Amino acid sequence: MRCLAVVTVLLSLATGAGIGSQAGAPAITDSGPPIGERVPDFSLIDQAGATRTLASILGPNGAMLVFFRSAEW
């Protein structure tokens, strides 16, 4: 459950003022792969310098992919 606590922290990272949804912009809730669609592949370096692809993250029960703004601010 510690994993979930950390993910919740990541999900709640706040940003500086002024960044959020802009009036007139399409709703973010409509952007990106919807339920039922496959997400795009990726090949990215992790914090240990290893290359991770989507396939390497997926487990037998799938995966949770969390996009967050920044680890630095």
Added chain:
Amino acid sequence: MGLAAISYDTPETLKAFAEARGITFPLLSDRNSETIRRYNILNQGATGRSRGIPHPGTFLVDARGIVTARSFEERYQERASAASLLSRLPEGAAAGSDSSRTETHHLILTTSISDRRAPPGTRVSLLLDVVPKPKMHVYAPGQQDMIPITLTLTADAAFAAHEPRLPKPEKYFFAPLQETYLVYSSPFRIAQDITIAVTPEMRKRPAAPGASLRVSGTLRYQACDDKLCYMPQELPVAWTIELQPMER
């Protein structure tokens, strides 16, 4: 279930972040926001050092990479908790925390919550697991002329309620009247999400020891068996969330 977090930070920044917080799952460096763009969640309005950030949120995908749930909130301060997202999956059908059981002649109701503690701005799931007793069924939303199962929460400025989620009802054909009804006769779950308000008052509340938010309401339903219908019932329900301070 796999887990990975993606941001536009360098691997070095992510390494320091992971070490400081004891994170062992992969933090992926999307330095030029190429993946963020490919996922179509780039925050177009962000400028300066924020240029390239995503709209933050989460995708839950199955073993083939197909999206089964997703959460992206309009307001940056509102975020569905991880537990709340997981409770939306069939595999997440295990009871949440702090469960409480009520039994009537018609059904067994177990209430629980995705998160026992959360800061203001978090979206949590209030869970109601209903098990109709043998031969019993309850009426589902959309059924005319009967009392459909309905959760009503006592309004409180401390939270905002979202639309409840219920499964697709079954069609029950009652031969004596030659009529088909929308019912639930097997165990089912009602998920009622609420977002804890971010107001100056709510920001201050977690400072008091034991600070908590109590959400109460009633679950109204009408049950029938294969022979007769019973009087509508109202069950009191309540959940308590311990309030945590907001990050920053």
